[in-house]
Amino acid sequence: MIRAQVLVCGGTGCTSSGSSKIQAAFQENIKAFGLENEVKLVQTGCFGLCALGPVVIVYPDGTFYSRVTPEDVKEIVEEHLLKGRVVERLVYADTGAEEIVEKASVSLNDTAFYKSQKRIVLRNCGVIDPDNIEEYIAMDGYQALGKVLTEMTPEEVIKVVSDSGLRGRGGGGFPTGRKWALTAPNKADQKYVVCNADEGDPGAFMDRSILEGDPHALIEAMIICGYAIGATKGYVYVRAEYPIAVNRLQHAIDQAKEYGLLGKNIFNSGFDFDLEIRLGAGAFVCGEETALMTSIEGNRGEPRPRPPYPAVKGLYGKPTVENNVETFANIPQIILNGVEWFTSMGTERSKGTKVFALGGKIEHTGLVEIPMGTTLREIIYDIGGGIPNGKKFKAAQTGGPSGGCIPASLIDTEVDYDNLVSIGCMMGSGGLIVMDEDTCMVDMAKFFLEFTVDESCGKCTPCRVGTKRLLELLNKITDGNGTLEDIDRLEELCNYIKANSLCGLGQTAPNPVLATLNFFRDEYIAHVVDKKCPAGVCKNLLSFNIDQDKCIGCGKCAKNCPVDAIHKTDYVAPGHKLPSYEIDTAKCIKCGACMAGCKFGAISKI
Amino acid sequence: MKSLAELQAIKNKMKDKVVLREGSGDVRVVVGMATCGIAAGARPVLNAFVEEVNASGLNQKVTVSQTGCVGLCQYEPIVEIYEAGKEKVTYVKMTPEKAKTVVEKHLKNGEIVSEFTPANV
Numbered sequence A: 001m002i003r004a005q006v007l008v009c010g011g012t013g014c015t016s017s018g019s020s021k022i023q024a025a026f027q028e029n030i031k032a033f034g035l036e037n038e039v040k041l042v043q044t045g046c047f048g049l050c051a052l053g054p055v056v057i058v059y060p061d062g063t064f065y066s067r068v069t070p071e072d073v074k075e076i077v078e079e080h081l082l083k084g085r086v087v088e089r090l091v092y093a094d095t096g097a098e099e100i101v102e103k104a105s106v107s108l109n110d111t112a113f114y115k116s117q118k119r120i121v122l123r124n125c126g127v128i129d130p131d132n133i134e135e136y137i138a139m140d141g142y143q144a145l146g147k148v149l150t151e152m153t154p155e156e157v158i159k160v161v162s163d164s165g166l167r168g169r170g171g172g173g174f175p176t177g178r179k180w181a182l183t184a185p186n187k188a189d190q191k192y193v194v195c196n197a198d199e200g201d202p203g204a205f206m207d208r209s210i211l212e213g214d215p216h217a218l219i220e221a222m223i224i225c226g227y228a229i230g231a232t233k234g235y236v237y238v239r240a241e242y243p244i245a246v247n248r249l250q251h252a253i254d255q256a257k258e259y260g261l262l263g264k265n266i267f268n269s270g271f272d273f274d275l276e277i278r279l280g281a282g283a284f285v286c287g288e289e290t291a292l293m294t295s296i297e298g299n300r301g302e303p304r305p306r307p308p309y310p311a312v313k314g315l316y317g318k319p320t321v322e323n324n325v326e327t328f329a330n331i332p333q334i335i336l337n338g339v340e341w342f343t344s345m346g347t348e349r350s351k352g353t354k355v356f357a358l359g360g361k362i363e364h365t366g367l368v369e370i371p372m373g374t375t376l377r378e379i380i381y382d383i384g385g386g387i388p389n390g391k392k393f394k395a396a397q398t399g400g401p402s403g404g405c406i407p408a409s410l411i412d413t414e415v416d417y418d419n420l421v422s423i424g425c426m427m428g429s430g431g432l433i434v435m436d437e438d439t440c441m442v443d444m445a446k447f448f449l450e451f452t453v454d455e456s457c458g459k460c461t462p463c464r465v466g467t468k469r470l471l472e473l474l475n476k477i478t479d480g481n482g483t484l485e486d487i488d489r490l491e492e493l494c495n496y497i498k499a500n501s502l503c504g505l506g507q508t509a510p511n512p513v514l515a516t517l518n519f520f521r522d523e524y525i526a527h528v529v530d531k532k533c534p535a536g537v538c539k540n541l542l543s544f545n546i547d548q549d550k551c552i553g554c555g556k557c558a559k560n561c562p563v564d565a566i567h568k569t570d571y572v573a574p575g576h577k578l579p580s581y582e583i584d585t586a587k588c589i590k591c592g593a594c595m596a597g598c599k600f601g602a603i604s605k606i
Numbered sequence B: 001m002k003s004l005a006e007l008q009a010i011k012n013k014m015k016d017k018v019v020l021r022e023g024s025g026d027v028r029v030v031v032g033m034a035t036c037g038i039a040a041g042a043r044p045v046l047n048a049f050v051e052e053v054n055a056s057g058l059n060q061k062v063t064v065s066q067t068g069c070v071g072l073c074q075y076e077p078i079v080e081i082y083e084a085g086k087e088k089v090t091y092v093k094m095t096p097e098k099a100k101t102v103v104e105k106h107l108k109n110g111e112i113v114s115e116f117t118p119a120n121v
Helices: A012-016 A019-032 A072-082 A097-103 A133-138 A143-151 A154-164 A176-183 A206-213 A215-229 A243-258 A289-296 A325-343 A376-383 A417-422 A441-455 A461-478 A484-500 A504-508 A511-519 A521-530 A556-560 A593-597 B004-022 B035-039 B042-055 B096-109
Strands: A004-009 A039-044 A056-059 A063-065 A192-197 A233-239 A263-266 A271-280 A320-324 A353-360 A366-371 A393-398 A405-407 A431-436 A544-546 A566-568 A581-583 A603-605 B027-032 B062-067 B079-083 B089-091
Touching (some): A004 A012, A004 A019, A004 B004, A012 A243, A133 A215, A133 A243, A154 A176, A192 A289, A206 A215, A215 A271, A215 A320, A441 A511, A484 A504, A544 A593, A556 A566, B089 B096
Parallel strands (some): A233 A271
Antiparallel strands (some): A353 A366, A566 A581
């Protein structure tokens, strides 16, 4: 009889920090101590606290072990599983080792990281084994589908989704119910349900984690959508760069077929639905809905003009609903728990929760799900644990290459679709990159422009040429050759690209520039007028300098310099015995190696 | 899958297997499993509790877990039962048979089995 379960995170974050070795070590040690019949090992999806991975949880105590190494496993098995003694040194500090000893049981939900979260979409991630359909069923899985197919009409399903106020989680925020309602009445011999799992924003990994941690939630939702709009065929378009997600989803589809949840006559209702995976080759533009459909059709992933909208002429020219993974993952919960439950969370016009991938200069890198309307301050400081190394928060970037940024002055903004749009930002798919005082905003805008220049499909001129010219202007500014007129030109070009591009990629590509111009114009001006980079990032605007009176002449900087740009002078500062050093700025490549090595604080960056 | 009943059957069958992960139940049975406890036979006691609790359908309400040395080594195996709002009950010198009795009387019917408490052993 199983008395304890060991859950090892098998998400991409923990897998890359070695969780598969840990699983193997557990298997071996559980066997070695003769506990096979008492302790069960379960591989789960992402727990969210990726910064502390690999993560292991032992139930029934709920002990949360973080940064576990394969060498630690024997100790956990021998001490905890055999002798009942928690291995305190590995317990995540925030759960408090003392508390564990006292209560012998600490719920993860008590920790600061989880306390303010509301996990609906991620409810099963880190709880169930994604490769086992029966565990999903144990957690009320496929109950919503059963209810829909046996008790509800398609119109009723659409009404529930519409009334819930659910909006597209992929970034645009289009009301999901309206999308379904627009597609349902269109007559055709075949309609399609498409899931956009082509998560391309740098830093966003929520869709990946859902696919890896709870793939059946997506499958269930897509069947429900099919029933609501009268489609019998679905495609999940997922990028090939997500091998774990692809494997688990395929496994889940196979299992669903085996259990008769996909295929003919599901729940004896006469409704048939079939689902297939289509792999994307990783082009960012394929996350745009029309380009995605073109790619599924087997063509080069290029967007097509709208209208006609997919609701009328989508995949293979047939009426199609396309939603993102996170949007779909909300559906079964809305059906089961009702409209009132869902609308009780969130703000006036943004209901429910949103998953954010926290990245950048933040303590708890990872995945969090919070009710809409939570302030940025709560996300960054209460849940995210604040900025490391005592640095100051400068801005948060949302929406990836299509988004903008929220400056520190607006940290109390309640995050929802409309608030973000009103400050010139966007929700995006949920990547939230935190930047501290050492980030140069011009450089940040340049980073995203480099990305969009690479990823522009080239079909329309404003995007193909416009983004390239934007990047050239940004390079000119960060190289120290910019003028005030360049800033105006930058702005004008941004607006032109936005207004004239064919698809979402081009229409949003200038956003990082516009947002930084809006909130951090002074930094642009510092670059072009003072020829200085206030954050000390843009190399061409930097120079390193040795304070002759602080330099004790040890020569360490000269040894560290890779280009031999530092030499001894004839000057001996008062109180020092050796002559000081100086930097030949013509030779200096501004690598910063001298400054990093100086113990006396004699070298500064200006 | 042809009916809701079929789905419910799988759910019921699996619920017992995942219930452990929902955190502690209202009642916690903790078995002392330090070296002294194991030497005195705590493992069969622990397993007996797990089996009996599951067999009697109490696993939604009762969590069986283990702890280290309780400090009364000569009375091992020691089992403590915690229930919210009630005083902790300690049973000493436990055996699998005694475990059965405790599940039957204490966990099912709420009667403390006083002959196993330290005062009477």
